Amino acid sequence: MTDGLIEIQNLSQRFGKVQAVRGLTLSVNRGEVFGFLGHNGAGKTTTVHMLTTLAPPSGGTARIAGHDITKDPLSVRRVIGYVPENVRLYDTLTTRENLMFFARLSGISAPERRVNETLEFLDSSHLIDRRVGEFSKGMRQRVGLAQAILHRPEVLFLDEPTSGLDPMGIKMLRDLIKRLNNDFGMTIFMNTHLISEIAKTCTSIGVLSQGTLVYHDTMESAVRKYGDDTSLEELYLSITPVTGQGEAA
Amino acid sequence: MHSFPRSAPLIIAGQSVLYIFRERTVAMLSALFVVLVLISAYLGWSATSTVNAIYADAAVYLKGIGQTVPANPVLDISPLSLLRNMSIYVSLIGALAAIVIGYQLIASDRKSGVVPILGTRPMTKLAYARGKIAALATLLAALMAVAAVISVSTFLLLPQFTLSAHGWLKLFGFFGLSYAYMAMFGLVALATAAQSRSESVGLLLPVTLWLTVTFILPSLTSNIHPTAAINPISALAPAPDTPFFHWTGYLVGPFSIAESFKYLSAGLLDFLPPGAVARSAISPLADLAIAFAAAAGLATLALCRMDMTRGDYNV
Numbered sequence: 168m169t170d171g172l173i174e175i176q177n178l179s180q181r182f183g184k185v186q187a188v189r190g191l192t193l194s195v196n197r198g199e200v201f202g203f204l205g206h207n208g209a210g211k212t213t214t215v216h217m218l219t220t221l222a223p224p225s226g227g228t229a230r231i232a233g234h235d236i237t238k239d240p241l242s243v244r245r246v247i248g249y250v251p252e253n254v255r256l257y258d259t260l261t262t263r264e265n266l267m268f269f270a271r272l273s274g275i276s277a278p279e280r281r282v283n284e285t286l287e288f289l290d291s292s293h294l295i296d297r298r299v300g301e302f303s304k305g306m307r308q309r310v311g312l313a314q315a316i317l318h319r320p321e322v323l324f325l326d327e328p329t330s331g332l333d334p335m336g337i338k339m340l341r342d343l344i345k346r347l348n349n350d351f352g353m354t355i356f357m358n359t360h361l362i363s364e365i366a367k368t369c370t371s372i373g374v375l376s377q378g379t380l381v382y383h384d385t386m387e388s389a390v391r392k393y394g395d396d397t398s399l400e401e402l403y404l405s406i407t408p409v410t411g412q413g414e415a416a
Numbered sequence: 417m418h419s420f421p422r423s424a425p426l427i428i429a430g431q432s433v434l435y436i437f438r439e440r441t442v443a444m445l446s447a448l449f450v451v452l453v454l455i456s457a458y459l460g461w462s463a464t465s466t467v468n469a470i471y472a473d474a475a476v477y478l479k480g481i482g483q484t485v486p487a488n489p490v491l492d493i494s495p496l497s498l499l500r501n502m503s504i505y506v507s508l509i510g511a512l513a514a515i516v517i518g519y520q521l522i523a524s525d526r527k528s529g530v531v532p533i534l535g536t537r538p539m540t541k542l543a544y545a546r547g548k549i550a551a552l553a554t555l556l557a558a559l560m561a562v563a564a565v566i567s568v569s570t571f572l573l574l575p576q577f578t579l580s581a582h583g584w585l586k587l588f589g590f591f592g593l594s595y596a597y598m599a600m601f602g603l604v605a606l607a608t609a610a611q612s613r614s615e616s617v618g619l620l621l622p623v624t625l626w627l628t629v630t631f632i633l634p635s636l637t638s639n640i641h642p643t644a645a646i647n648p649i650s651a652l653a654p655a656p657d658t659p660f661f662h663w664t665g666y667l668v669g670p671f672s673i674a675e676s677f678k679y680l681s682a683g684l685l686d687f688l689p690p691g692a693v694a695r696s697a698i699s700p701l702a703d704l705a706i707a708f709a710a711a712a713g714l715a716t717l718a719l720c721r722m723d724m725t726r727g728d729y730n731v
Binding site for chain 2: 216219220221222241242244245247248249251253254255256257258259260264268269271272273274314315
């Protein structure tokens with residue numbers, strides 16, 4: 168029996184004539200680090216927008232921790248955290264001001280303490296009184312991650328989290344994702360088009376191609392069947408045709 | 417577990433006000449508005465002092481040659497009319513400042529890329545809309561409060577100008593009217609900033625609307641030349657008595673909200689020319705009330721329909 172924290176049933180999204188996501192059915196168990204792999208434009212971000220209640224689906228449904236994304240979006244928002252691609256936050260405000268704002272919006276009763284604890288967890292306490300506008304991409308990514316985990320969500324959605332980071336930043340982020348999964352038991356749903364990231368971070372993998380899920384398995388099973396990163400890349404290229412890129416976000 | 421924040425609009429409003437206070441463009445426009453209010457008070461005081469000085473010299477001369485000294489003409493005009501330039505500053509700089517504030521309240525979220533993050537917080541879009549409208553209301557109230565303090569100080573510090581209770585009521589009525597007029601433009605800017613794909617269009621749309629109602633519609637309805645529109649007295653000059661202006665005044669008048677504002681302002685500040693009548697199909701007060709309600713409805717609708725997946729503007 169599975170403990171499906173994210174249950175997606177026949178989820179679809181259409182923008183005019185473009186079918187961005189087609190009948191996606193998928194289950195992600197509690198405690199998993201799920202890597203959602205696909206070309207740019209495969210429909211990964213569109214899927215995350217639907218799951219995070221940012222955009223209503225054209226068809227189908229999904230439940231996050233038992234809450235329906237269309238019928239009970241506010242309850243869904245209470246149990247999720249989201250880090251969009253290229254997160255920036257308010258440039259003219261300090262880290263503290265940014266995080267206090269999001270902590271209050273999340274209904275945290277002692278926001279100041281939670282902000283301090285979260286920054287400490289992310290080894291970023293030294294950033295607290297600096298303006299976000301002064302930060303490097305890696306620092307912004309950490310503050311972006313902090314805003315998403317302030318309320319200790321059950322599910323954390325990350326959209327291309329390593330985009331634009333240098334190797335050091337990528338490694339730091341990878342370690343943080345693992346710690347969030349281990350220390351807080353957070354289930355992570357991570358969009359990426361980098362196979363190496365999936366192989367190093369995730370416990371399960373889904374491959375989306377032109378809005379359709381073409382592969383879904385545990386990481387362990389995938390590696391057992393197809394071997395290392397290079398072989399996984401060959402698998403990925405063999406099941407995802409390159410046509411149709413850029414059709415959806 | 418965390419509860420839903422009941423005060424989400426207040427949290428949104430508080431953060432927005434904090435952000436706007438650090439925006440240089442807004443600070444500069446607001447400062448300009450305050451300086452103009454000061455200038456308005458000074459000009460009123462200066463003009464009256466000049467007439468008083470001339471009157472005093474004339475009175476001495478007339479007494480010297482044994483003639484009757486007529487009453488001081490300054491005493492025939494209402495002290496409130498000293499602030500007549502305020503109506504122009506509100507419709508020009510005040511409305512423009514409101515547009516910039518309204519636009520920045522939304523553009524700050526979009527340009528910071530936080531819209532998708534806000535969309536995943538446990539609050540409704542209506543709560544977001546209420547928060548932004550509350551922030552606009554607070555910031556404009558602060559601006560009007562400064563203008564009011566300067567104006568009230570003018571009357572309290574200059575002993576020759578005393579206001580009756582009715583006068584004070586009319587003065588605060590004028591500030592209330594000005595506040596609503598500025599808020600109207602701020603609300604439209606909230607709407608366009610929320611719905612436009614391009615940053616420049618988001619700002620240009622309300623500015624174009626402002627230019628249209630301030631300069632173009634008055635020239636159509638009352639033959640008010642754009643340069644006359646920035647003079648508080650000539651902006652109230654009667655329109656030519658022709659069928660064209662009769663019909664445009666009647667039909668286009670309800671959209672000419674700058675005229676309605678100036679007409680009501682002139683009534684409140686006691687400088688409405690004798691015999692001046694509003695020729696619009698609806699009264700100026702009803703006109704502004706409808707326009708305000710429409711702007712508030714537009715802003716609420718636009719914010720509630722805002723695409724929360726959208727981060728930055730396209731251009």
